Amino acid sequence: MDERAKMSARRVQVYYGTNHALKNVDVDILDKTVTAFIGPSGCGKSTFLRCLNRMNDTVASARVEGLIEMDGRNIYDSRVDPVQLRAKVGMVFQKPNPFPKSIYDNVAYGPKIHGLTRNKAELDEVVESSLRKAALWNEVKDRLAAPGTGLSGGQQQRLCIARAVATSPEVLLMDEPCSALDPIATAQVEELIDELRSQFSVVIVTHSMQQAARVSQRTAFFHLGSLVEYGETGTIFTAPNDPRTESYITGRIG
Amino acid sequence: MTVGLLSLVLLGLSALSFILGRQKALASVKGDIRNLHSLPSYCGAGVALFTGIPASLLMIIWLLVQPVLIESHVTDMILPEDIDTGSTRELVMSDVLRIAKGVDVLVARGADEAEITKLINNPAALKTRLADARIALAADINPHVAKAAAAYRTKVATGNNWLAVSTLGLAVAGFLFALMQVKSTFRARNVVEAFVRVLLIGASSVAVLTTLGIILSLVFESWYFFQLYPAKNFFFSLTWAPKFGGGSDLGIWPLLWGTLYVSFIALVVAVPVGLMAAIYLSEYASGRVRSVTKPVLEVLAGIPSIVYGLFALMTVGPFLRDWFAKPLGLGESLSSVMTAGVVMGIMLIPYVSSLSDDIINAVPRALRDGSYGLGATQSETVKQVVFPAALPGIVGAILMAASRAIGETMIVVLGAGAAAKLSLNPFEAMTTVTVKIVSQLTGDTEFSSPETLVAFALGLTLFVFTLGLNILALYIVRKYREQYE
Amino acid sequence: MTKATFRSRKASLLVPDARTKARNASERWFRLTGIAAVSVGILALVFLLGSVLDNGLSAFRQTHIEMAIPLDETKLDVSGKRDPALMAKVTTVGYGKLIQASFQKMLEDRGVDTEKIKPNKLMGLLSKKAAADLRDMVLANPDLIGTTLTFNAMTNGRVDGYFKGRVTLESAERDSNISPEQLRLAQRMADAGVIRTKFNWAFLTNPDASELRPESAGLxxxxxxxxxxxxxxxxxxxxxxxxxxxxxxxxxxxxxxxxxxxxxxxxxxxxxxxxxxxxxxxxxxxxxxxxxxxxxxxxxxxxxxxxxxxxxxxxxxxxxxxxxxxxxxxxxxxxxxxxxxxxxxxxxxxxxxxxxxxxxxxxxxxxxxxxxxxxxxxxxxxxxxxxxxxxxxxxxxxxxxxxxxxxxxxxxxxxxxxxxxxxxxxxxxxxxxxxxxxxxxxxxx
Incomplete structure (x- = not known):
C-alpha cells in the first residue's frame, strides 16, 4: 500500500442483484491528488466511485464485498455511520442537482446538518468561502437569496461543488461533473478541480480522456467491471502496459 | 305503434339495409372486391347508417317535442275556474296526465273505447274505475279535466301514428338514397369513419354536458329559491330553522360551520397520518413491506362511505361518547362533529397517502442523492430536501382531500347529527351542508317551497366550494409536475 | 479570502460523536413515526372490518320454529274449487289461527311447559309475517290444501335477538313488544329443541319489511x-x-x-x-x-x-x-x-x-x-x-x-x-x- 494513500480499496466486488458489476478492484487514492477513472460506459467506474462514500447503500439491490479503507479504517465496518463517512467524502453528481432552495441555503445545508458552525456569522463565512473556492462568489454574491435552480448549468454545477466543499471534506468524489456542461463551463470546473487539489483528494469519473489527461495526476482505466490499469496519468496515456488501455486511448474500443 | 316497437323496426330496417348495401356493392363489381374503393361491409354499414340515423334522430326530437306541444294544447281546455283555490295549473295538469295514464291502464285491462267514452262523460264512475285499478286521485274529477285527459289521449295517439309514419318514411328515403350511391367508387369507409368520429366526439362531450347540466340545474333552481327567499338572509343569517308552513330561517352559516369543523378535524387526522405513511412507504419501507401495506391501504380507499357512516354510528360514536365526551362533561350526544371528523379522517388517510406518494415519487432521485452525498441522514433528507421540494404538490393533495371532506355525505348524515348549531364543542352534534341537502330533498319533495328549494342553493354553494378547491389543486399540482418534467 | 474558522471534523470514523448520535436518534424517531402512521391505517381497517363483522354476522343466522300444520279444506277453501280468487278471501287472520292451533299442539306434544301463557303472547313469539308467508304458500300452490305442511316459522325479532344476546330479560321488562315471561318460554323451547338456528337465506332473498318485522327484512x-x-x-x-x-x-x-x-x-x-x-x-x-x-x-x-x-x-x-x-x-x-x-x-x-x-x-x-x-x-x-x-x-x-x-x-x-x-x-x-x-x-x- 502506498504511504501517501488517503483511501485504499482491496478486492472490491459489487453485485446488483445477480449482476456482478465490479470485479476485484484494487486502487489507492492518494492525498491531495486528482485521480481520474476512465473507461467505456458501463465499465464500473461510477459504481466504484459510489462505493467510496457508500452511496450504494441507498440502492436496495446493491451488495459490496472486499475492503475499502480510509486513513486505515474500514469504511464498511458495521460501526461506521455512513452519514459521518459522507461528511468526510463529499460527492458531486453528473447532472447539477441544486436543492430547490436559495443559493445560500444550498451551500449552508451541509454545515447546518453536521453542526459545523456555532452562529450565523460563522455560517455566512463558510458559505462565502465555499462559494469563493468554487469560483462562484463574484457571480452570485448579490443574489444569495435567489433560488439555486435559477442559475445556468455551469453555475449550478459549481454551486453543487461549493455545497460539497462547505462540509470541508477530505475526499471529493465527482461523477462525470462536466458531462452536462458546455465547453466554457467545463473549462471553469476543470480549473476549479486543480485548485481544490491543494486542500484534499479529488476523484473524478470522466468519459473524456482529454479531461483526464488535463486534470488528473493519476488515472485508473476500467473495462467490463475490472480495473485494467492504474498509474501515473502520464504513463497511462503515453506508455500503457495493457493492450486494452492502448486500444481505448487510441479510440479502437469504447 | 309503440316507441319500443318502432325502434325495433328501425333496427331491423337498418340490418336489412346493411345486407342489401353489401350485396349491391358486391354486385357492382361482379364479386371482385379488388375493384371496390371500400370493403363491402363498409358499403353495407354506410347504407345502414343512412337508413337508421336520420330516422332515429327524428324520433328522438319528436318524442321530446310532442309532449310539450300536446300539453300546451290541452292546458287551454282547462278554464281558470277549474283551478281550485290553493291549486295551480301545473297541479291540475298533472291530474290530467295521471287520468290519461289511468285510462291507458284500463284499456290495457280490456276496457273498450266505447266504455271509455262513457266513463269520460261520467267523472264519478271514472274515479271509481280508476280507484279499482289502484290509481288513486285526491279530489273528484272535474268534467273539464276528464275531457282534457281524453283529448290528451287522442292527441298522443295521433301524434304517435304520425311519428311512426314519418320515421319509417325517412328511413326508407335514406335507404334508397344511400343505395343509389353504392357503386365501385363509393367511399363508404370514409363515410362510416366520419360517422364514427362524430360518435366519438359526442361521447367525449358527455362530460361537458354533465357539467353543464349540473350548473344549469343548480343555478336555475337556486334562482327560483332566491325569488322566494331573500338571498341576504340565506348568506348572512346565523340561524337555520326550516318550518314547513312558512316563516323559516334558512341561514347557511350554521351548516357551513359544521361542514368546515368536521372537515378540519378530518384533515387533522388524515394529513399527518397519510403523509407520514406515504413518506414511510416511499422512502423507508422494503419492497416486501410495501407490497403488503399498499394494497391494505388501497382496500381502505375502496370501502364505500356508507360503511364508514355505519362505523361512525355504531362503533366510533358510542366509543367517543363513553370514553371522552361523558367523562370530560362535554355532552352525551352519540353523533358529534368529532365522530364524523375522525371517521372521515380515517377514510381520507389512503387518499392523502396515495396522492402524496405520487408526489413524493415525482421528486427526482438526484436531489436525494445530492443530500445523501453531503452526509445527510434519511430523515434530514426527507424533511429538508424532499418535503420542501414536494410541498406545492402536497398542498394540492391536501386541498383535494379538503374538497372530498366538504362534499362527503354519508358519514356526516350518519355521524354528525342533524341539529344546526354554531358551537365550538366538538362532542356536540352539528350538521353540515350535505346533511341538509339530503334531509330537505328526501321524502316529501314538492318543488315550490323555499324549504325544499334551499337544497339547490346549498348544492350550488357546495359545488362552487369544491370546484374552486379542485381547480386550485389541479393547477398547483400541474405546475408542480411541470417543474420536474 | 476570509479564512474559514469553523470547527474541523477530524473525529474518528468508528466512534460517532454526540451530534451524530443525536441525529441518528432523531432518524429512528422519524422512522418510528412512519411505522406508527402506517399502523394507524392498518388498525383502522382492522377495527372497521371487525366492527362490521361483529355487528353483522348474526344477521345471517335466524331462529326458526318448525311445526306441522294440517291445511284444513273447510277453513281455507270452503267452496272446494281451488279458485284462487275465492281462496284469497281467507285473510291472514284465518291462517294465523291455523298456525296458533298447530303451535300449541306441537308444544304440548314436545312437552314444553307453556305456563298457560295467553295465546296472543304465544303467537308473539312468532314473526308477524308467518301467517302471510303461509297464506302466500297456499295461494301459490292450492294443491297443498288437505295435506299436512311442515312449516318453518321465523321467530319474532325480539326472540331472535334474545338468542343473539341483543335482548335480555332485563330489557324485556321495559319492552312493550316482549315480556320476560315470553323469553323464558322461548328459552324452554330452545332447550327442548323446538327453536332452532339456521342459516338465514331469507336475509338474502326477502324484500324489506316494516318496522315491526325486522326478522323478515331481507336484501x-x-x-x-x-x-x-x-x-x-x-x-x-x-x-x-x-x-x-x-x-x-x-x-x-x-x-x-x-x-x-x-x-x-x-x-x-x-x-x-x-x-x-x-x-x-x-x-x-x-x-x-x-x-x-x-x-x-x-x-x-x-x-x-x-x-x-x-x-x-x-x-x-x-x-x-x-x-x-x-x-x-x-x-x-x-x-x-x-x-x-x-x-x-x-x-x-x-x-x-x-x-x-x-x-x-x-x-x-x-x-x-x-x-x-x-x-x-x-x-x-x-x-x-x-x-x-x-x-x-x-x-x-x-x-x-x-x-x-x-x-x-x-x-x-x-x-x-x-x-x-x-x-x-x-x-x-x-x-x-x-x-x-x-x-x-x-x-x-
Missing part, C-alpha cells in the same frame, strides 16, 4: 335493484367511456376545446356525489319525468359518476400501448380508425376492463345521490325482469343499509351491518376479478 329487492343499476351503468358507461377516451387520446387535436373537455373530466371526478343526486332530481326527474326510485334513474346517475373513472383508466391503458403498434398498422395502409380499432383497442382492453370493474365497484357502493332520487323509499315488491323492471321501484344495497340505520329497533342495526357484509363481499369479488385480470393480461413493452 332481495336491494340486491336486484343494485344488479339492475350495474347493468345499466355497464351498458352505458363502457361504450361511452371508451369512445370518449379514444377520441381524446388518439384523435383529438390539441386545442382549447379538448383542453376544456379534459379539465371537465378531471373536475367531474371530484364533484361531490350528492351534487349528482341534485342533477338527477332536477334533470331526470323534474325535467325528463323519469320515475323516482327506479333503477333506470339510479343507473343513469351512476353512469355519469362512473364515466370519469372509466375515461381516466381507459386513457391510461391506451397511452400504455406503444406508438410503434400504431405506426406498424398505418405503415401497411390501415386508416387511423382501423389502426385504433384493430390494433390499439384490443391491446388496451384488459386495462380498460380492469378500470371498468373498479368503476362499477365504486358505483355499487355509492349511496348519497340515490337518497335524493327516492331509492330510499320502502319497496316491498320485487321489480319485474328487465327491461320493464328498470322502470319499477327498487332499492339498492347501500341505500338499504342507510334505510335500516334510520329504524329504531336495534334488530335493524344488525341487518344493516349484515347488508354491509354482503356489499363488501360483492366489492371484494369485483376487485379480485379486476386484480386477476390485471395480473393475467398485464403486458410490459
Amino acid at each position: 332481495g329487492v336491494a340486491i336486484l335493484g343494485s344488479a339492475y343499476m350495474m347493468m345499466i351503468v355497464l351498458v352505458l358507461s363502457l361504450p361511452i367511456g371508451v369512445a370518449a377516451s379514444i377520441y381524446l387520446e388518439e384523435m383529438a387535436p390539441k386545442n382549447i376545446w379538448t383542453d376544456f373537455i379534459e379539465i371537465n373530466i378531471a373536475n367531474l371526478a371530484a364533484v361531490p356525489s350528492i351534487v349528482f343526486g341534485i342533477l338527477a332530481l332536477a334533470l331526470f326527474v323534474n325535467f325528463l319525468g323519469l320515475p323516482q326510485s327506479a333503477p333506470i334513474l339510479g343507473g343513469l346517475v351512476l353512469t355519469l359518476m362512473t364515466l370519469p373513472t372509466i375515461i381516466i383508466a381507459t386513457r391510461a391503458s391506451l397511452k400504455a400501448v406503444p406508438p410503434s403498434i400504431r405506426d406498424a398498422a398505418l405503415g401497411v395502409g390501415a386508416s387511423k380508425m382501423q389502426a385504433i380499432f384493430h390494433h390499439v383497442l384490443p391491446l388496451a382492453m384488459p386495462g380498460i376492463l380492469t378500470g371498468t370493474i373498479l368503476g362499477l365497484a365504486r358505483a355499487l357502493g355509492e349511496s348519497a345521490p340515490l337518497l335524493l332520487i327516492g331509492m330510499v323509499a320502502f319497496v316491498k315488491d320485487y321489480p319485474s325482469s328487465p327491461p320493464n323492471g328498470f322502470f319499477d321501484p327498487a332499492s339498492a344495497l347501500p341505500v338499504q343499509v342507510y334505510n335500516w340505520t334510520q329504524r329504531s329497533d336495534p334488530a335493524f342495526a344488525e341487518r344493516a351491518s349484515g347488508a354491509i357484509i354482503v356489499l363488501l363481499l360483492f366489492l371484494l369479488t369485483m376487485n379480485s376479478v379486476a386484480i386477476i385480470l390485471r395480473r393475467r393480461f398485464e403486458r410490459h413493452w
Whole structure:
C-alpha cells in the first residue's frame, strides 16, 4: 500500500442483484491528488466511485464485498455511520442537482446538518468561502437569496461543488461533473478541480480522456467491471502496459 | 305503434339495409372486391347508417317535442275556474296526465273505447274505475279535466301514428338514397369513419354536458329559491330553522360551520397520518413491506362511505361518547362533529397517502442523492430536501382531500347529527351542508317551497366550494409536475 | 479570502460523536413515526372490518320454529274449487289461527311447559309475517290444501335477538313488544329443541319489511335493484367511456376545446356525489319525468359518476400501448380508425376492463345521490325482469343499509351491518376479478 494513500480499496466486488458489476478492484487514492477513472460506459467506474462514500447503500439491490479503507479504517465496518463517512467524502453528481432552495441555503445545508458552525456569522463565512473556492462568489454574491435552480448549468454545477466543499471534506468524489456542461463551463470546473487539489483528494469519473489527461495526476482505466490499469496519468496515456488501455486511448474500443 | 316497437323496426330496417348495401356493392363489381374503393361491409354499414340515423334522430326530437306541444294544447281546455283555490295549473295538469295514464291502464285491462267514452262523460264512475285499478286521485274529477285527459289521449295517439309514419318514411328515403350511391367508387369507409368520429366526439362531450347540466340545474333552481327567499338572509343569517308552513330561517352559516369543523378535524387526522405513511412507504419501507401495506391501504380507499357512516354510528360514536365526551362533561350526544371528523379522517388517510406518494415519487432521485452525498441522514433528507421540494404538490393533495371532506355525505348524515348549531364543542352534534341537502330533498319533495328549494342553493354553494378547491389543486399540482418534467 | 474558522471534523470514523448520535436518534424517531402512521391505517381497517363483522354476522343466522300444520279444506277453501280468487278471501287472520292451533299442539306434544301463557303472547313469539308467508304458500300452490305442511316459522325479532344476546330479560321488562315471561318460554323451547338456528337465506332473498318485522327484512329487492343499476351503468358507461377516451387520446387535436373537455373530466371526478343526486332530481326527474326510485334513474346517475373513472383508466391503458403498434398498422395502409380499432383497442382492453370493474365497484357502493332520487323509499315488491323492471321501484344495497340505520329497533342495526357484509363481499369479488385480470393480461413493452 502506498504511504501517501488517503483511501485504499482491496478486492472490491459489487453485485446488483445477480449482476456482478465490479470485479476485484484494487486502487489507492492518494492525498491531495486528482485521480481520474476512465473507461467505456458501463465499465464500473461510477459504481466504484459510489462505493467510496457508500452511496450504494441507498440502492436496495446493491451488495459490496472486499475492503475499502480510509486513513486505515474500514469504511464498511458495521460501526461506521455512513452519514459521518459522507461528511468526510463529499460527492458531486453528473447532472447539477441544486436543492430547490436559495443559493445560500444550498451551500449552508451541509454545515447546518453536521453542526459545523456555532452562529450565523460563522455560517455566512463558510458559505462565502465555499462559494469563493468554487469560483462562484463574484457571480452570485448579490443574489444569495435567489433560488439555486435559477442559475445556468455551469453555475449550478459549481454551486453543487461549493455545497460539497462547505462540509470541508477530505475526499471529493465527482461523477462525470462536466458531462452536462458546455465547453466554457467545463473549462471553469476543470480549473476549479486543480485548485481544490491543494486542500484534499479529488476523484473524478470522466468519459473524456482529454479531461483526464488535463486534470488528473493519476488515472485508473476500467473495462467490463475490472480495473485494467492504474498509474501515473502520464504513463497511462503515453506508455500503457495493457493492450486494452492502448486500444481505448487510441479510440479502437469504447 | 309503440316507441319500443318502432325502434325495433328501425333496427331491423337498418340490418336489412346493411345486407342489401353489401350485396349491391358486391354486385357492382361482379364479386371482385379488388375493384371496390371500400370493403363491402363498409358499403353495407354506410347504407345502414343512412337508413337508421336520420330516422332515429327524428324520433328522438319528436318524442321530446310532442309532449310539450300536446300539453300546451290541452292546458287551454282547462278554464281558470277549474283551478281550485290553493291549486295551480301545473297541479291540475298533472291530474290530467295521471287520468290519461289511468285510462291507458284500463284499456290495457280490456276496457273498450266505447266504455271509455262513457266513463269520460261520467267523472264519478271514472274515479271509481280508476280507484279499482289502484290509481288513486285526491279530489273528484272535474268534467273539464276528464275531457282534457281524453283529448290528451287522442292527441298522443295521433301524434304517435304520425311519428311512426314519418320515421319509417325517412328511413326508407335514406335507404334508397344511400343505395343509389353504392357503386365501385363509393367511399363508404370514409363515410362510416366520419360517422364514427362524430360518435366519438359526442361521447367525449358527455362530460361537458354533465357539467353543464349540473350548473344549469343548480343555478336555475337556486334562482327560483332566491325569488322566494331573500338571498341576504340565506348568506348572512346565523340561524337555520326550516318550518314547513312558512316563516323559516334558512341561514347557511350554521351548516357551513359544521361542514368546515368536521372537515378540519378530518384533515387533522388524515394529513399527518397519510403523509407520514406515504413518506414511510416511499422512502423507508422494503419492497416486501410495501407490497403488503399498499394494497391494505388501497382496500381502505375502496370501502364505500356508507360503511364508514355505519362505523361512525355504531362503533366510533358510542366509543367517543363513553370514553371522552361523558367523562370530560362535554355532552352525551352519540353523533358529534368529532365522530364524523375522525371517521372521515380515517377514510381520507389512503387518499392523502396515495396522492402524496405520487408526489413524493415525482421528486427526482438526484436531489436525494445530492443530500445523501453531503452526509445527510434519511430523515434530514426527507424533511429538508424532499418535503420542501414536494410541498406545492402536497398542498394540492391536501386541498383535494379538503374538497372530498366538504362534499362527503354519508358519514356526516350518519355521524354528525342533524341539529344546526354554531358551537365550538366538538362532542356536540352539528350538521353540515350535505346533511341538509339530503334531509330537505328526501321524502316529501314538492318543488315550490323555499324549504325544499334551499337544497339547490346549498348544492350550488357546495359545488362552487369544491370546484374552486379542485381547480386550485389541479393547477398547483400541474405546475408542480411541470417543474420536474 | 476570509479564512474559514469553523470547527474541523477530524473525529474518528468508528466512534460517532454526540451530534451524530443525536441525529441518528432523531432518524429512528422519524422512522418510528412512519411505522406508527402506517399502523394507524392498518388498525383502522382492522377495527372497521371487525366492527362490521361483529355487528353483522348474526344477521345471517335466524331462529326458526318448525311445526306441522294440517291445511284444513273447510277453513281455507270452503267452496272446494281451488279458485284462487275465492281462496284469497281467507285473510291472514284465518291462517294465523291455523298456525296458533298447530303451535300449541306441537308444544304440548314436545312437552314444553307453556305456563298457560295467553295465546296472543304465544303467537308473539312468532314473526308477524308467518301467517302471510303461509297464506302466500297456499295461494301459490292450492294443491297443498288437505295435506299436512311442515312449516318453518321465523321467530319474532325480539326472540331472535334474545338468542343473539341483543335482548335480555332485563330489557324485556321495559319492552312493550316482549315480556320476560315470553323469553323464558322461548328459552324452554330452545332447550327442548323446538327453536332452532339456521342459516338465514331469507336475509338474502326477502324484500324489506316494516318496522315491526325486522326478522323478515331481507336484501332481495336491494340486491336486484343494485344488479339492475350495474347493468345499466355497464351498458352505458363502457361504450361511452371508451369512445370518449379514444377520441381524446388518439384523435383529438390539441386545442382549447379538448383542453376544456379534459379539465371537465378531471373536475367531474371530484364533484361531490350528492351534487349528482341534485342533477338527477332536477334533470331526470323534474325535467325528463323519469320515475323516482327506479333503477333506470339510479343507473343513469351512476353512469355519469362512473364515466370519469372509466375515461381516466381507459386513457391510461391506451397511452400504455406503444406508438410503434400504431405506426406498424398505418405503415401497411390501415386508416387511423382501423389502426385504433384493430390494433390499439384490443391491446388496451384488459386495462380498460380492469378500470371498468373498479368503476362499477365504486358505483355499487355509492349511496348519497340515490337518497335524493327516492331509492330510499320502502319497496316491498320485487321489480319485474328487465327491461320493464328498470322502470319499477327498487332499492339498492347501500341505500338499504342507510334505510335500516334510520329504524329504531336495534334488530335493524344488525341487518344493516349484515347488508354491509354482503356489499363488501360483492366489492371484494369485483376487485379480485379486476386484480386477476390485471395480473393475467398485464403486458410490459
